[in-house]
Amino acid sequence: SQTIHQWPATLVQPVGSPLSLECTVEGTSNPNLYWYRQAAGRGLQLLFYSVGIGQISSEVPQNLSASRPQDRQFILSSKKLLLSDSGFYLCAWSVPDREYSYEQYFGPGTRLTVT
């Protein structure tokens, strides 16, 4: 069966510090991968998605970046955090090239507080 891991679960970082969040998927090959951010009491905002190694698409211009160094690894980074970067960060995966009932599966999330 497939599983998705994210770490850390919680993180408190000062403004201006760097960030690295990691997501890995097990039990599937060549998944589509996604990074979302959710502000308190809000819906999910898609930040980045990837259809393959080294292929990253950005949905929202900001001070965050993403990388996919391996097939099942997705990393979210920042060189200098802003207060507005606080939120609940969710990684998700989906099966590629399937047309129907093509849901995304979410990891447990990382709660980031920038102070």
Added chain:
Amino acid sequence: GQNIDQPTEMTATEGAIVQINCTYQTSGFNGLFWYQQHAGEAPTFLSYNVLDGLEEKGRFSSFLSRSKGYSYLLLKELQMKDSASYLCAVRDFGSARQLTFGSGTQLTVLP
């Protein structure tokens, strides 16, 4: 682009039926999803509609009308554990089948 609207909050009583509506305006439509999210947790998949009509899964049903840009999630025999946020999401024809999520409807089930 996509624009998705759903009520911010709803309250219902244990054992009752509640309907959560979602309307959308999209440049491309390739399916509508409903997710459930408990506080502090990741969303979990509830239902998927790509054709008009009603899809039933146990106590949960979801309806879609593509011509009206409208969907609803129907929860029957409400239980306290159904208190959660319910997210409506529309999928487009992008290369990664991206989803655009609404802001979610926070449902509170009262005893």
